[in-house]
Amino acid sequence: MEISPAQANAFTLQREMEWFAQVIETRMKLYFGEDCVYTSIFEVPLPALDDDTSMYAGFIRYYNLHIYERIILLLALCPHVKPELLDVFLSENTHTRRGYTEFGGIRGNQHSGFIPTVETAAFLIAGKNLAERFNVYTYFSEGHFFSKHGILSVQASEHNRNEPLFSSPLLLSREYISYFTNGEAYQPVYSSEFPAKRIETRLRFSDLVLPAEVMDEIQDILHWIQHEYTLMQDWQLHKRLKPGYRALFYGPPGTGKTLTASLLGQACDMPVYRVDLSKLVSKYIGETEKNLASIFDQAEQKKWILFFDEADSLFGKRTSGNTSNDRHANQEIAYLLQRIEDYPGIAILASNLKGNMDEAFIRRFQSVIYFPAPDEHDRLRLWESAFASGRVPLAEDADLSAIARKYPITGGAIINVLRYAAIKAVEREIPLVYQHDIETGIRKEMRKEGKG
Numbered sequence: 077m078e079i080s081p082a083q084a085n086a087f088t089l090q091r092e093m094e095w096f097a098q099v100i101e102t103r104m105k106l107y108f109g110e111d112c113v114y115t116s117i118f119e120v121p122l123p124a125l126d127d128d129t130s131m132y133a134g135f136i137r138y139y140n141l142h143i144y145e146r147i148i149l150l151l152a153l154c155p156h157v158k159p160e161l162l163d164v165f166l167s168e169n170t171h172t173r174r175g176y177t178e179f180g181g182i183r184g185n186q187h188s189g190f191i192p193t194v195e196t197a198a199f200l201i202a203g204k205n206l207a208e209r210f211n212v213y214t215y216f217s218e219g220h221f222f223s224k225h226g227i228l229s230v231q232a233s234e235h236n237r238n239e240p241l242f243s244s245p246l247l248l249s250r251e252y253i254s255y256f257t258n259g260e261a262y263q264p265v266y267s268s269e270f271p272a273k274r275i276e277t278r279l280r281f282s283d284l285v286l287p288a289e290v291m292d293e294i295q296d297i298l299h300w301i302q303h304e305y306t307l308m309q310d311w312q313l314h315k316r317l318k319p320g321y322r323a324l325f326y327g328p329p330g331t332g333k334t335l336t337a338s339l340l341g342q343a344c345d346m347p348v349y350r351v352d353l354s355k356l357v358s359k360y361i362g363e364t365e366k367n368l369a370s371i372f373d374q375a376e377q378k379k380w381i382l383f384f385d386e387a388d389s390l391f392g393k394r395t396s397g398n399t400s401n402d403r404h405a406n407q408e409i410a411y412l413l414q415r416i417e418d419y420p421g422i423a424i425l426a427s428n429l430k431g432n433m434d435e436a437f438i439r440r441f442q443s444v445i446y447f448p449a450p451d452e453h454d455r456l457r458l459w460e461s462a463f464a465s466g467r468v469p470l471a472e473d474a475d476l477s478a479i480a481r482k483y484p485i486t487g488g489a490i491i492n493v494l495r496y497a498a499i500k501a502v503e504r505e506i507p508l509v510y511q512h513d514i515e516t517g518i519r520k521e522m523r524k525e526g527k528g
């Protein structure tokens with residue numbers, strides 16, 4: 077019988093937590109000199125995970141977790157899975173009339189149980205052994221995969237900046253909590269702390285209408301993504317080439333820049349996250365750097381394609397004035413450009429104009445692709461595919477060739493006209509789109525663009 081990822085995790089974690097409970101009990105007994113069947117926590121028999129198909133077990137195998145790392149992970153997971161298991165740490169030291177310092181831990185504002193800290197981990201792992209206690213630092217260092225891969229962190233908060241590292245709570249990332257419990261990949265939600273939004277499309281590459289030479293350049297990006305490993309590892313190009321790929325898409329509004337970014341992600345099965353730079357720069361000034369760092373860090377681990385929209389808003393700012401605000405903005409932009417340059421994945425910047433971009437910066441892109449407004453031939457393809465995409469009935473008088481010839485509008489505007497004409501048609505007794513619906517829609521679009 078098929079079991080769900082949540083069921084598989086639950087089954088495995090049940091056994092893991094039983095083992096972990098015995099580890100705690102053993103450590104307590106050894107520490108307080110009580111009778112114990114084991115002489116070290118290593119002797120507590122570990123559950124075997126070899127044939128276990130749960131995501132949790134897969135993780136343990138993938139990272140080949142040492143028993144200490146497994147203890148740390150379970151300790152961090154415990155408040156989410158079986159908080160009562162940590163209640164033993166709440167007991168009072170009768171000599172001091174307070175909790176045991178050696179157990180560490182903090183109390184939450186709402187969580188009524190014990191929230192473990194690095195001290196708690198050190199207690200379980202090292203007991204009274206000082207050398208082992210010092211060793212605990214390695215698991216929380218920046219170079220350890222716990223931190224590097226965004227799994228577990230012990231970042232000092234403003235409350236404990238001047239306090240020992242060991243007093244920091246163990247923070248398991250939201251993503252891994254959901255990975256180890258319901259087995260779902262966690263998707264961050266757009267917020268001021270995470271100003272990026274996933275974009276997707278239902279269109280296919282075959283729907284994209286662009287001149288052949290532009291398509292060729294887009295294919296190059298696709299080929300890089302598909303063959304990066306071969307190129308960098310097998311062909312050893314990592315010695316010469318910077319990892320990742322940076323592309324600049326520029327051209328008038330509605331010419332398919334955002335669509336192309338979504339299609340690249342779709343073709344390679346990589347999520348695309350869009351960051352609106354104009355919003356980021358204007359709204360979150362001061363916070364930008366921190367928020368950008370969190371996007372880049374997550375993106376790096378998860379192989380997202382990063383799509384920076386409205387990139388011109390950055391470059392406009394860069395050259396302006398010398399007030400402290402401007403300097404600050406320049407600093408943040410410099411930070412962003414540096415991160416983009418170092419990003420080992422795919423970063424795409426989109427802009428309406430290339431003109432005011434820094435020449436030195438443009439040189440750092442592997443592709444600089446101009447998205448032109450469509451010519452008559454491409455406009456006809458866009459019109460035909462727009463009306464063929466569903467079951468929108470066209471009246472006999474609607475002449476798409478004539479429309480394509482007469483009106484120089486973009487793919488984005490065509491989609492808006494489609495919507496307008498379809499709304500007009502659907503309320504009629506005989507629901508048909510007439511030539512003049514399309515033309516009225518086009519005039520509305522042209523007025524919007526200041527051309528009408």
Ligand SMILES: Nc1ncnc2c1ncn2[C@@H]1O[C@H](COP(=O)(O)OP(=O)(O)OP(=O)(O)O)[C@@H](O)[C@H]1O
Pocket residue numbers: 283284285286327328329330331332333334335336427428447458486487488489491
């Ligand atoms: N070249 C194209 N081929 C096919 N469809 C297109 C093309 N250009 C635009 N469209 C249609 O118009 C919609 C809007 O285009 P898109 O958002 O990709 O434009 P953009 O270049 O990103 O514009 P902006 O600069 O305003 O962000 C697309 O989702 C698609 O339906």
Ligand SMILES: [Mg+2]
Pocket residue numbers: 333334335385426
């Ligand atoms: Mg766009």
